[in-house]
Amino acid sequence: MGHRRSSWIAFITILNKEVRRFSRIWPQTLLPPGITMALYFVIFGNLIGGRIGEMDGFAYIDYIVPGLIMMSVITNSYSNVVSSFFSTKFQRSIEELMVAPVSPHVILLGYSLGGVARGLAVGLIVTLMSLFFTRLQVQHIGLTIGVIFLTSLVFSLGGFINAVYARNFDDISIVPTFVLTPLTYLGGVFYSISLLPEFWQSVSLINPILHMVNAFRFGILGVSDINIGIALVLMAVFAVVLYAFSYRLLVRGTGLRQ
Numbered sequence: 485m486g487h488r489r490s491s492w493i494a495f496i497t498i499l500n501k502e503v504r505r506f507s508r509i510w511p512q513t514l515l516p517p518g519i520t521m522a523l524y525f526v527i528f529g530n531l532i533g534g535r536i537g538e539m540d541g542f543a544y545i546d547y548i549v550p551g552l553i554m555m556s557v558i559t560n561s562y563s564n565v566v567s568s569f570f571s572t573k574f575q576r577s578i579e580e581l582m583v584a585p586v587s588p589h590v591i592l593l594g595y596s597l598g599g600v601a602r603g604l605a606v607g608l609i610v611t612l613m614s615l616f617f618t619r620l621q622v623q624h625i626g627l628t629i630g631v632i633f634l635t636s637l638v639f640s641l642g643g644f645i646n647a648v649y650a651r652n653f654d655d656i657s658i659v660p661t662f663v664l665t666p667l668t669y670l671g672g673v674f675y676s677i678s679l680l681p682e683f684w685q686s687v688s689l690i691n692p693i694l695h696m697v698n699a700f701r702f703g704i705l706g707v708s709d710i711n712i713g714i715a716l717v718l719m720a721v722f723a724v725v726l727y728a729f730s731y732r733l734l735v736r737g738t739g740l741r742q
Contacts, residue, residue, distance in 0.1 A: 494586045495594050502598025506564055506605075513564070514606060517556045521610045524552050525617045528674065540676055540707045549614045550701040551673030554635065556610045558668060558693065559660070561603030561636040565643035566656045569595050573647065578740055588734035592644065592727070599640030600633065607632060620704060627712070628703030634719040635696045639664075641726035648730075648739045667693045672701075677709045692718060 506513040529545030539547040572578045581591055614620065622628055642659075650656045671693030677685050688694055695715035702708035708715075733739070 490585070491587055491590050494584075495590045498591065498594025499597055499601075502564070502568060502595060503601050505568060505598075506602045513560070513602065514609060517560060517606045518609045518613055521552050521556055522613055524548075525614060529617055540678075540705075542705060542707070543618070545618050546705065547676075547701075548674055549618055549620065550704045551671075551697045553607050553610050553614070554632070554693075554697050554700045555668050555673055557603040557607040557632055557636050558639050558664065558696075560606040561599045562639040562643040562646075562660060562664060564602040565595055565599035565640045566647045566650070566660075568598065569644055569647035570650050570653070570656050573650075573740060574653075582737065582740060588731055592730055592734060595644055596637060596640040596727075596730075599643055600636040603636035603640065604632065607636075622704050623706040624703045628700065631696065631699045631703055631716070631719070634716075634723055635700070638696075638719060638722045638726060641723065641730050644730050645726065645733065648733050650739075667691055670694075672697045672709060692722065695719070 525545065528548060533544035533548075536544045538544065569578075572581075611620070646656060646659050670688065671691050672688070677688045677694065680688065689710065695710055695718050698708040698710045699712055699715040699719070702712050
């Protein structure tokens, strides 16, 4: 009973620290994504969207809103954990956690759910901002919440793994720049893959972000380019595999013990 209580206190402490960290500097963590997405809404939605017309039976701005929300969630969930955990490692304060009687599960859940909290906070801000440009009518609320939580968790864990292996601050920007950004822009945020030739449609299915964006779009608009069941299974599998791998890294002390 005492062990459970101490573990719970440790978890709440880490999670609270992570939430306070990004909320305290909200002009740097929460405001910029909102402004960036507002520019996307204005440029792609209002200015260019009128020329594009409809996509899958929806006005272009309505079609891209779910993708833009998901893009902001992915980026911020990842960046929160990778920057926070690497800073902890860089400052050597991670050594205190490693020698403390705290389960690796507690450490991992505290940091990853901190990333989820920031991802969902930014997603909420972008969603509220989108209401100035379009009217959102969520078709499947349970699916929508489940998809955005799973996606945020997957990329929080991805950020954790990146932080473990990073040796300097340059290393934490490599994956977002050369992996996440291309996959996001090619993940159906701004278009339906039905517009692509059959070969490139098949290639696009390899991109996991495509499945996440389309599952979220289905939850809001009720349309999707992919099988929703497969998308949910993929997200669950990614979450379990990344969690297990992150846990193993913590237990072994990979990149943490000097």
